[in-house]
Amino acid sequence: MGIFGGPKKHKELEGILASCEMYINNNYKDAAQEEFQHFKRRFKELEEYEYLSDKQLEYYDVIYSQMSEKMKGYGHVQIRRDPNGIKTRSKTRR
Numbered sequence: 001m002g003i004f005g006g007p008k009k010h011k012e013l014e015g016i017l018a019s020c021e022m023y024i025n026n027n028y029k030d031a032a033q034e035e036f037q038h039f040k041r042r043f044k045e046l047e048e049y050e051y052l053s054d055k056q057l058e059y060y061d062v063i064y065s066q067m068s069e070k071m072k073g074y075g076h077v078q079i080r081r082d083p084n085g086i087k088t089r090s091k092t093r094r
Contacts, residue, residue: 007055013043017063029075036071040064 016039023032043060046052052060 007053007059010046010052010056010060013039013046013060016042017067020067024070024074033071033075036067039067 016035020032020035020039023029023035043064047057
């Protein structure tokens with residue numbers, strides 16, 4: 001149990017999430033996507049082999065859902081729909 005009544009955090013998953021957030025904050029899109037995929041794989045492995053408590057599973061499942069939403073469309077190439085309904089690819093510049 002954590003200090004404030006929440007689940008005790010898993011150090012490895014927290015480290016992966018911290019790296020992912022750092023990449024997002026620094027606009028390293030490819031690295032952020034790779035780190036999110038690493039989090040996803042490791043979370044599923046820990047879940048499968050029952051290394052996480054029920055509270056940790058709930059906590060990281062919420063985090064996973066939030067990160068999934070955040071990472072949708074997060075990359076260098078975005079697909080846009082033109083008015084005619086045809087998908088076009090364009091690179092964004094920032």
